[in-house]
Amino acid sequence: MQIEVVVNCGAGSVDGTEAEAQRDEIVEAFAPLGVEPRVGLVVGAALEAAVRAAVERGADVVVMAGGDGTLGTAAAALSGSDAVLGVLPLGTFNHFAKDLQIPLDLAEAARVAVEGETATVDIGEVNGRAFVNNSSIGVYPVMVDLRDEIRSSRGWGKVRAVPVAVARVLRRFPTRRMRISADGEQWSLRTPFVFVGNNSYEVGPAGIGARTNMDGGMLCCYVAKVESRSGFARMAFQAATRGASAAPTLESVCSGDVRIEAGGHRVLVAIDGEIATLRSPLVYEVRPAALQVRVPVGSQPVGDPPVGPDAESGVEAEDE
Template sequence: MLQTKFHIVLNANSGGATRLGITAERLHGLFAERGIAVSVDADASRPFAERLQTARNSPAEALLSAGGDGTVTALAEVAIATGRSLAVLPLGTANLLARDLTIPTTLEAWFEALGEMAPRRIDVGEVNGQIFLHKVVIGAVPGIAAAREKLRGHDGFAARIAFLGHFVRRLSRLRRFAAEITPRSGEPRIERVQSIAVANNDYGEGLGQVFHRPRLDEGMLSLYLLRQLRLRDALRLATEMVLGSWRNDEVLEMESVRAVVVRTRRSLVRAMLDGEVVTLQGPLRFRTLPLALSVLAPPVAEAEPGLVEPEPEAG
């Protein structure tokens, strides 16, 4: 049984926490049943930066994110800075990192698997000194995501129709923009696009494997250029992603890089970073930080490709 002491940062407003009734008291009880000591920060009234500082100062051996992907990314930065492992109790909507690492996404299964979890080193991406675990997107997507954020907490048919209406209107008004793209090992070039995404490692294809990364340790970033995104393009891409055949779509261009600089005419660039809408100072300087983060995750099945520890270099 795992005996690591955890400091837990709980996002009590995440979808999973509210749906399952996850509180600090319940987390204390669940871990105590297994003989694991924890400290839990569930104080949503404090600024999140202060809560991260508390995590940084905690004497706990490992940090645990109990929330969505945004909480995971924020706490990962603390884990890297303090040389500790990060555990992920997925309580968000997408839970992308947990799914890539085959971390169970139900509470019962997660606690059943906890005793078998072990540290695994994975890559992280960095843009202008800020880390990301999944991807950074500029262009069309952040505006759509911002509208979705306004509807957060408003479930039901009316909210879905409102978002769909905004999505269609947004697509009809999209304009391409010029971006100068300079890979570390290449010459600058000008591209006209509607969106640019830079992902931490590459997204694979496969039936139902939407935004799934088979490897998190290749030490590469994937640059995706979306040339245009009309309504018919969006519908076709969505279908191809579900069917696992999207990589050769005519509106996409992909490139693997270790570092890249993206310049646009704007000095301030609105972006979606791991699901959160942020404003970044241009130009955007991306690089990969290979194996920078230690994450507690279940062992990799021998038959499963990817997500394996790299072999030590000879000599």
């Protein structure tokens, strides 16, 4: 079995100045498994090209070392190929790995990449850009954009910059007029937050943001039908403490595609925690069973498909 590793030197726990040391740690993690992978250190725009090059060289498993944004880029390159995605979770939040029950420990994750089972999961797309977790419009991408500005100006890390960015966004509390179409339903409203998940998310007292399945062939769209800070806070509290069904101003619908028309020609969008500016309308589509990925043997990373628009679901915004 031919295994190649692509390391995103800009991922949450990868310091570009220590990339060579990270490479050595990865090689050491695979050594007890009898594997000597080719390890490439890349940044930014070079990620997708590096994955495609690994596939062209005949890699059976392309292991991505990075966060959720890294995996979304890899998904675009791997979908439709015979190569399987392996995951070394080196990002800030690593939601995709957690949903698939992939260990966060480097050596254990390497073992899954070599000895694990192969599962098939869906990919979401927005205007042709792939995502493995979710995409959102409104307060979350604005917060991430501000957070990155704060990091750049003050030299802070992500975790330290987040509270300052959140406070600024809540003070401004931007809303936007949107027309949303999904599963035969239409909403025309001003909202601070729209979230489109690759399959259904849960929220409630037991936890926030775990996916109920990753192969249901559906996008699940969540819309905040509020325009004030107090209304938004009330909605979030109701959903977090009693579940989404207890939050009447949080609408949800699951569909194979979602179309969002936003005021203005360009929209700031979060895609697996990465920020992009896209043209309106935003056309979301699901690509069922488009990605093969290594998961732990005997794990059950997916559940039953969502039962429809009234399924109790929830939202997880932080995703990097």
